[in-house]
Amino acid sequence: MRRRFRDRYDMEGFLFLAPALTLLVLSIAFPLFRVIQRSFQEYSAQVGAFQYVGLKQYQHLFSDPLFWISVRNTFIFTIGSIALHLGFAYPIALLLNARWPNVKIRNFFRGAFILPFLFSPPAAALLWGLLFRPLGPLNYGLSKLGVGQIAFLGDSSWALFSVMLVNSWVYFPLYMILILGGLQSIPKIFYDAARVDGANWIQRFIYVTLPQMRTLVMTVILIDFATSFIHFDLVWTMTKGGPLRSTYLISFFLYEKGLRNFRLGYGSAVGVVIALIMAICISVYVFVAIRREEAAV
Amino acid sequence: MRSHRQRIKHLLLYASTTLITLAVLFPVIFGFFTSFKPNPETFTYPPKLMPQSWTIKSYTSVLSQQRYLRYFLNGYLISISSTLLCVFLGALAGYGLSRFRLPAKRSLMLAILALQMFPGAILMISYFNLSRALGLYDTYLALILIDTTFALSLVIWLLKSYFDSIPVSLEEAALVDGCSRSRALLSIVAPLARAGFIGTGVFAFIRAWNEFMFALILTKGPERAPVTVGLAELFGQYSIQWNGVMALTVVATFPLLIVFIFVQRYIIKGITSGAVK
Numbered sequence: 001m002r003r004r005f006r007d008r009y010d011m012e013g014f015l016f017l018a019p020a021l022t023l024l025v026l027s028i029a030f031p032l033f034r035v036i037q038r039s040f041q042e043y044s045a046q047v048g049a050f051q052y053v054g055l056k057q058y059q060h061l062f063s064d065p066l067f068w069i070s071v072r073n074t075f076i077f078t079i080g081s082i083a084l085h086l087g088f089a090y091p092i093a094l095l096l097n098a099r100w101p102n103v104k105i106r107n108f109f110r111g112a113f114i115l116p117f118l119f120s121p122p123a124a125a126l127l128w129g130l131l132f133r134p135l136g137p138l139n140y141g142l143s144k145l146g147v148g149q150i151a152f153l154g155d156s157s158w159a160l161f162s163v164m165l166v167n168s169w170v171y172f173p174l175y176m177i178l179i180l181g182g183l184q185s186i187p188k189i190f191y192d193a194a195r196v197d198g199a200n201w202i203q204r205f206i207y208v209t210l211p212q213m214r215t216l217v218m219t220v221i222l223i224d225f226a227t228s229f230i231h232f233d234l235v236w237t238m239t240k241g242g243p244l245r246s247t248y249l250i251s252f253f254l255y256e257k258g259l260r261n262f263r264l265g266y267g268s269a270v271g272v273v274i275a276l277i278m279a280i281c282i283s284v285y286v287f288v289a290i291r292r293e294e295a296a297v
Numbered sequence: 298m299r300s301h302r303q304r305i306k307h308l309l310l311y312a313s314t315t316l317i318t319l320a321v322l323f324p325v326i327f328g329f330f331t332s333f334k335p336n337p338e339t340f341t342y343p344p345k346l347m348p349q350s351w352t353i354k355s356y357t358s359v360l361s362q363q364r365y366l367r368y369f370l371n372g373y374l375i376s377i378s379s380t381l382l383c384v385f386l387g388a389l390a391g392y393g394l395s396r397f398r399l400p401a402k403r404s405l406m407l408a409i410l411a412l413q414m415f416p417g418a419i420l421m422i423s424y425f426n427l428s429r430a431l432g433l434y435d436t437y438l439a440l441i442l443i444d445t446t447f448a449l450s451l452v453i454w455l456l457k458s459y460f461d462s463i464p465v466s467l468e469e470a471a472l473v474d475g476c477s478r479s480r481a482l483l484s485i486v487a488p489l490a491r492a493g494f495i496g497t498g499v500f501a502f503i504r505a506w507n508e509f510m511f512a513l514i515l516t517k518g519p520e521r522a523p524v525t526v527g528l529a530e531l532f533g534q535y536s537i538q539w540n541g542v543m544a545l546t547v548v549a550t551f552p553l554l555i556v557f558i559f560v561q562r563y564i565i566k567g568i569t570s571g572a573v574k
Contacts, residue, residue: 012478013397017405020390020449027446028415031423038422088321095314101307111561112318115325118553120507122528123546127324129532130331130539135342137327169324226414228341233509251418251510258422259514271419278416 009038026106029177038268050265057269067270069245070253071277077164077235077249078228084168085224086217089175094209096176097183103162110180115174121233124170129153129238156246163247170234171227175220182216183209218289222282250274324414332356332543339539355544364519365527365545372523372549375437377503378425379444383452383501384494386445391456392482396465406457412450417443428515435521440512452497458488459493499560503553524549 039057040048040080061067092113100106119127132152134145139149142282152162186209194204232251235241258267319326327346331339332355334348359365393399394406399489424443425434467489470480476485481498509525516522528549531542 008398009400010397011399013393016389016393016397020386020453023386023442023446024449027442028412028420031420031427034423034426035420092317095310095317098310099411100310103313107561109314109318111558112322114557114561115322115554118503118557119325119546120525120528121509122525122532123507123549124324125327125532126528126542126546130543131324132329135340135344137344137346140343169321214491215365218356223414226416230416230418232418233525236513237509239531254418254422255514258424264422264426267422271422274419275416281415283491294408 035268035271038265039272040265042265052099053265057265058273059271061269062264066245066248067250067253069247070250073160073246073248074229074250076160077167077247078225080161080164081167081171081228081231082221082224084164085172085175086220088168088172089179089220090217092172093176093179093183094205096180109231111175115175116169117171119170121170122237124166124239125234128162128166128169139157154243156242156244159239159243159247163238166238167228167231167234171224175224178220179216181215182213186212222285225281225285226278229281230274310542328543328546331539332547334540336538336540355538356538356548359541359544359548362466367519368522368524368527369520369549371437371519372506372525373552375444375523376502378437379441379448379505380498380502382441383445383448384456384498387449387452387456387497388487388490388494390449392460392486394453394457395460396468406454409450409453413454417447418510421511424511425514434515435517437521439515440508440521440523443511443515444508445501448504454502455497456490456493457499459490463489463529495560499556502556506553 038050039055040052042053042056043049044051092262095108096110096113116124130136133139134149134151138152142148142150150158153159158286190208190212191204194208199207230251231249232255235249236255239247241252250270251274254267254270255262257270333353335352335354338345338349338409352365394402401404424439428434428436428439463486465483471481471485472478506523507525510524510531512523512526513524513529516526519527528545531537531545
């Protein structure tokens with residue numbers, strides 16, 4: 001038995017994996033374990049140590065109205081960001097995937113579209129902060145169109161949309177590259193066949209491109225959900241959750257309760273609940289996606 | 298007739314793409330020109346795109362401040378170290394996954410990929426406490442390790458698929474000739490995988506250079522904090538000097554631009570060949 005195991009596997013390979021796995025375990029698995037542990041505890045000043053309190057932190061969390069505000073904002077932000085990312089990335093990827101007479105020019109444009117991604121979230125926040133100013137170019141443009149001034153970040157009915165816009169601007173290039181890669185891997189022969197059958201470009205898009213791209217777009221949505229749901233950097237730089245908590249995301253709730261108010265047990269419970277919400281959403285999504293995929297086949 | 302239609306089509310393609318590019322890049326263009334304006338000009342209304350009188354004073358004044366130079370130094374130290382560490386660990390792991398028959402390899406690879414979707418932010422409290430307990434709070438090492446951790450899973454995947462594309466026969470020949478595994482990796486596979494290293498390295502560098510949240514939590518001031526923290530504290534300041542701020546933004550993004558221009562090919566190839574599978 002032992003012989004066979006040895007014959008089948010080269011355990012030497014784990015030597016190559018060991019350093020990376022060690023780092024991942026130490027820096028993810030162990031801290032995760034600590035967060036889960038802490039979420040059932042509370043610091044007691046009398047004892048001077050953390051004590052087990054069962055589900056108290058969780059009960060407290062679910063009756064905290066600010067938590068529900070942050071959950072609501074986070075869902076709006078996540079869904080809006082996914083829609084805007086795809087809305088920017090897909091058409092631009094299609095444009096770059098068209099037949100360009102000169103590949104060098106196409107590559108130049110592709111590079112230009114990736115540029116926003118190079119700006120760090122705070123840098124992008126500053127670029128847009130300049131545009132969003134009351135007397136900045138965007139408001140000037142709006143006044144030319146006869147629309148009144150908009151306080152993009154100062155008005156609670158606009159702020160969430162404004163930060164979503166900036167978030168889409170920074171990250172759409174990533175999704176554009178992924179979608180472009182997908183478009184380029186669709187076999188040319190499918191299009192030729194469609195052409196022979198007399199399909200025009202709209203029909204080719206609907207009957208060849210869209211179905212061929214479905215799995216990839218589903219994956220993009222999944223990745224985007226996992227990143228946007230826990231988003232912190234850009235929105236924190238721009239609004240810190242204001243005005244009137246209109247851009248207050250769940251990661252801000254985590255940060256403020258856990259590290260600003262130093263309620264470590266409470267903050268840990270927030271972290272666990274975030275992970276659970278995400279796990280549930282992703283499972284449902286994957287389950288539904290697989291179901292539909294099977295139905296389509 | 299046909300070529301005429303073709304020409305119009307191409308013209309439309311160029312024109313529409315140019316327009317969209319200009320619209321998308323408008324924030325960058327406006328910010329770039331603002332960095333060359335003298336301060337009073339940043340407040341004129343209606344706002345003008347181009348400076349009336351060009352000046353590089355904002356650059357010289359930003360770059361002569363000790364505080365900002367320190368941010369840049371920190372940023373470079375953290376990003377370069379974590380890039381090297383990440384590519385090193387990722388190459389070893391990717392090679393191990395590509396070349397060895399391992400038990401539960403599929404599950405292991407899926408777990409590594411799933412890590413890419415792991416919400417790292419929920420660990421912030423743990424990281425804060427642990428860094429305090431281990432004496433790593435406000436040190437480069439804490440940020441280097443965290444930046445490496447969160448770029449590593451994708452780097453492993455990308456390099457694994459890169460190694461997969463290099464024929465095994467070359468190493469087998471070397472192994473038969475009595476070459477050791479590590480020797481084969483170093484002198485046969487590594488040179489062939491150079492493009493993969495560059496692509497994933499740039500990815501890791503961009504991530505580390507642009508990382509903000511953990512830098513905010515785990516540092517306490519300009520001594521150890523990278524550029525992103527320096528930029529973020531400028532936002533929403535009452536007496537903001539927009540030309541100086543834009544100069545700083547330009548300078549902070551410039552290294553990435555240079556790196557990117559030189560290795561664009563590798564990144565796009567790396568991302569599209571590895572991630573879309």
